[in-house]
Amino acid sequence: MRPRAIQLLDDADRMIASARDELETEGAAVAAQSASAAMLTLAQACLDVDGLAPVGTHAICISYGERFARTRRLYSAYHRWLLDSADLGRAANGQIAASIDSDSAATAVERAEIFRDAVERFLDKNG
Amino acid sequence: MSGIDLFSDLSTIVLVFENNATTDLAMGRSSVRRRIFTILAQPETRLHLREIQRRAGTSPGTASRELGRLVAAGLIEREAEGNQVYFRGATTPLAIMLRSLLVGPIAAQLDTPGRVAEVATRTSPKPSKRNHSTPIAPATASAAAATAIRTEPSPTQAITALPDVAAQAAARSSPDEIGIRVAARLGDLIRPTYGKRLLGIFLYGARARGEALPDSNVDILLVLDHVDRYCDELEQTSGACADLSLEESLVVSRVFVSESAWRTRSDGYLPAIRKEAVAI
Numbered sequence: 484m485r486p487r488a489i490q491l492l493d494d495a496d497r498m499i500a501s502a503r504d505e506l507e508t509e510g511a512a513v514a515a516q517s518a519s520a521a522m523l524t525l526a527q528a529c530l531d532v533d534g535l536a537p538v539g540t541h542a543i544c545i546s547y548g549e550r551f552a553r554t555r556r557l558y559s560a561y562h563r564w565l566l567d568s569a570d571l572g573r574a575a576n577g578q579i580a581a582s583i584d585s586d587s588a589a590t591a592v593e594r595a596e597i598f599r600d601a602v603e604r605f606l607d608k609n610g
Numbered sequence: 611m612s613g614i615d616l617f618s619d620l621s622t623i624v625l626v627f628e629n630n631a632t633t634d635l636a637m638g639r640s641s642v643r644r645r646i647f648t649i650l651a652q653p654e655t656r657l658h659l660r661e662i663q664r665r666a667g668t669s670p671g672t673a674s675r676e677l678g679r680l681v682a683a684g685l686i687e688r689e690a691e692g693n694q695v696y697f698r699g700a701t702t703p704l705a706i707m708l709r710s711l712l713v714g715p716i717a718a719q720l721d722t723p724g725r726v727a728e729v730a731t732r733t734s735p736k737p738s739k740r741n742h743s744t745p746i747a748p749a750t751a752s753a754a755a756a757t758a759i760r761t762e763p764s765p766t767q768a769i770t771a772l773p774d775v776a777a778q779a780a781a782r783s784s785p786d787e788i789g790i791r792v793a794a795r796l797g798d799l800i801r802p803t804y805g806k807r808l809l810g811i812f813l814y815g816a817r818a819r820g821e822a823l824p825d826s827n828v829d830i831l832l833v834l835d836h837v838d839r840y841c842d843e844l845e846q847t848s849g850a851c852a853d854l855s856l857e858e859s860l861v862v863s864r865v866f867v868s869e870s871a872w873r874t875r876s877d878g879y880l881p882a883i884r885k886e887a888v889a890i
Binding site for chain 1: 826827838839845849852855861863880883
């Protein structure tokens with residue numbers, strides 16, 4: 484596994500752990516934003532295998548879609564989850580009057596955990 | 611039509627034509643027709659059949675048939691130039707009013723500030739307590755008619771009624787065609803799932819303002835009757851959104867708000883979104 488991918492995986496682990504805590508302590512919106520950040524970080528770890536280091540939500544989502552969803556290198560649902568979590572994180576920042584419920588935040592955290600395990604397996608094989 | 615209160619008479623016109631072929635043509639059941647109507651919404655836009663077909667994402671036969679219906683309804687004008695035939699949006703009062711319902715502010719469809727001020731004055735709604743409410747832009751033709759019958763101004767019409775804001779709207783760039791097309795396609799894909807729960811689809815952000823960069827998101831706001839579990843709404847639209855993102859190599863970003871939030875909330879970005887939003 485490449486050093487940068489290891490670092491990104493560690494970062495994602497911390498974000499997911501933080502999101503878990505935040506579900507109890509800080510509320511759904513904060514936890515949803517942490518889960519969203521974790522998903523993006525995991526997508527960056529995948530892209531690192533191809534030597535890509537896109538920055539920003541848009542670039543990461545597009546590159547991940549092209550490299551991993553279109554080619555089916557990883558289960559296509561992960562691409563949907565990545566886009567969903569990006570939108571959830573955006574809605575959770577409180578600027579668009581969308582109210583985030585705790586179920587939705589908990590779902591986002593669970594998905595980040597599942598994606599994290601899939602990415603680790605992928606990196607073990609390909610990194 | 612000049613010299614009469616255009617907006618007040620909109621409800622009458624819709625009532626008169628409610629079951630008429632003209633209204634059906636204009637506001638009706640065909641999403642391709644609405645896309646073509648939207649593509650030709652700007653006064654300077656003049657296109658030939660193949661370009662319209664390409665932008666609407668449909669077949670030449672369908673584009674030709676729908677254009678014929680729009681021309682017959684007086685909503686699109688046909689111009690022959692040598693061997694080439696061009697189409698442009700008609701400038702009849704009915705066409706302008708329907709564009710304001712289906713596409714966006716009346717001001718954006720007019721070519722001079724003078725005409726903007728003239729129409730803004732003519733379209734000023736009569737004082738009413740209800741004028742301050744925020745109606746939902748219709749997601750369906752019948753909803754469009756129902757909204758018009760209630761005689762409430764749409765947010766964009768309310769903006770146009772103020773002369774200084776009308777001038778701003780006129781100066782604003784046209785909404786991005788990619789954004790409108792992608793938002794319309796998302797609408798087509800999710801309407802069967804949502805049915806009557808889907809009350810409005812709006813393009814907002816850089817693509818609505820005509821300020822998009824090549825990699826700008828397509829920001830879409832969906833107004834639903836209610837939003838309980840946000841993740842359920844994301845899940846319902848997830849496949850369509852991901853497919854469109856891959857097809858277009860763009861991020862199609864959605865946000866869901868409840869009807870009550872859309873009507874009443876004045877915090878965060880919602881007031882700004884209401885001003886710039888383009889109803890799909």
